Amino acid sequence: MTFDDFKLDYDVLDGIEAMGYRNPTPIQQQAIPIIMDGKDLIACAQTGTGKTAAFVLPLLDKIVNMPAEGINTLILVPTRELAIQIDQQIEAMSYYIDVKSIAVYGGGSGISWTQQKQALSTGTDIIIATPGRLIAQMQMGGLDFSKLKHLVLDEADRMLDMGFYDDLLRIVSALPVKRQTLCFSATMPPKIRALTAKLMVDPEQISIAISKPATGITQQAYMAHDEQKHKLVLHLLKPGTYKSVIIFSSSKDKVKRVEAELRRAKINAKAFHSDLKQEEREELLQQFRNQKVTVLVGTDVLSRGIDIDGIDLVINYDVPPDPEDYVHRIGRTARAERMGTAITFISDKDQRRFASIEKLIDRSIDKLPLPEGYGPAPEYDPNRRGGGHGHGHGDKKKKWKGNNGQKKSKPKPKPKTE
Missing domain, CATH: 3.40.50.300 (P-loop containing nucleotide triphosphate hydrolases)
Structure with a gap:
């Protein structure tokens, strides 16, 4: 299978080629057709599988073939670093098309806050944001989500582990009910299932097997x-x-x-x-x-x-x-x-x-073996009766836009992995 098989816009395909992508990864093969069909999606896939391109490419294809009506896509992520990383990938993949994106995140200076607000007020197609900073910008006014078509939750399990559940529900309440919602998560615990049940309508579900540890x-x-x-x-x-x-x-x-x-x-x-x-x-x-x-x-x-x-x-x-x-x-x-x-x-x-x-x-x-003088160690015998029934140690699984949000001329795309 090649990217040509997805019938993506030619300019999007040019961006893929410039990035150095040759053949779609398993997550891209499964997710891209579902997203292009407009269906909601729950995808279980870890970092390194190509999941970012799996949702960015079909969304770029949709945006370039839609009239510009305001904010089209909102991508919510747990960290500033991931917001910047995704924004950079969007800039590279959209090099040959007229699509604007902005990363909205905290931890910056007052200047970055002002620049983010100014960029948001002048209009953008895609917002990549951490929940806390997006809510702060929403409270300041000027964000119009009435024409929003797509919502993406990336690394959703991490967002919940970091305490963003209420923030996510607050943000979603400000979005149109009629939209396409995509959820990408490395794990799929019950709390993710519960969240997606609130946000999605008859979602498709795919899962990519976890990678083995690196040979190094x-x-x-x-x-x-x-x-x-x-x-x-x-x-x-x-x-x-x-x-x-x-x-x-x-x-x-x-x-x-x-x-x-x-x-x-x-x-x-x-x-x-x-x-x-x-x-x-x-x-x-x-x-x-x-x-x-x-x-x-x-x-x-x-x-x-x-x-x-x-x-x-x-x-x-x-x-x-x-x-x-x-x-x-x-x-x-x-x-x-x-x-x-x-x-x-x-x-x-x-x-x-x-x-x-x-x-x-x-x-x-x-x-x-333990170093000398440490005393006897437990014997490793996981199959013996009564051994190894531990149920945890407390909480279970508690669980880079370099211009501070200000848009600039797009750099030439460079080959990237995820």
Whole structure:
């Protein structure tokens, strides 16, 4: 199959060719025809599958063949970085057509707020926005959604994990009831099902199988009792061993506790979780990216969509609640064809969870012996009666427009992945 098979507008096809796309990915093959048919869609697909182009391309085709009547498409995303990334991709894909887009996000200066408002008031076809900043702009007035035709929720599970549920409902209440709604999410928990039931009419559903971990990741595990984990972390983080580390835990309370223990040990660590404001999260990520922070301790809010290269080590302080979350977590390392290490601590009650992970990725992960002097470790036997029934550690799965929103002449498209 080629992109020509979708009968897209010729100028849209020229943009695809200039971007370096040759053949559609599985998510694009399935989603593009559904979207072009005008149907609502729930798509379960993770980052890296080509999902952005899966909704951007058919929407560009629709917009270019519609009369310009105001804001046509609203794309809601969890983070500033994703808003900028999608806006840049739209600019590249729409190089040969007259389509305007703007990224609306928080965490910027007063100048960026003014520029975003001015750009919105002068008119645009597509808005890519974080929920909080969009509501702030809506409260200032001047946003007319009466002609809106398309609503996209991208990384919907992350938006809900970050506490945007009420914001999403508030935004949707200001949109026309008659519209096409698209939801893209890496996971499909019950809360996503409940949300889409409120927003959609007879949606089509597609699911793309989760990727296997990158081949550049060395996967290891330690059997460890909870009281052995802190000492083991300090052993792994000996000075000079790793430059950039992410530690995952499944609860905010444990994340804060691990951060405090590391800081007492003079390790440059900070906690990342859903209690932080968006501006605080963005600042912390920038500090981590610039290596002003060496160790980031976080919940699964950190496990997807954080595009930071050079992470040497990922530690799972506990086994994630969902096997797919394991793949998302360790996928933070070994990016851009680099090498990386992922180490998981398995307590006695987490054994069956870890066995499910090994089944998902179709391999057995090496279990390393604890360093000398740590005492006996649990025996790995996930099939024994009474072993590995753990039901979590608290909360379950708590869970770049460079001109600050101001439009400029379009750059020539460059080949991109998602």
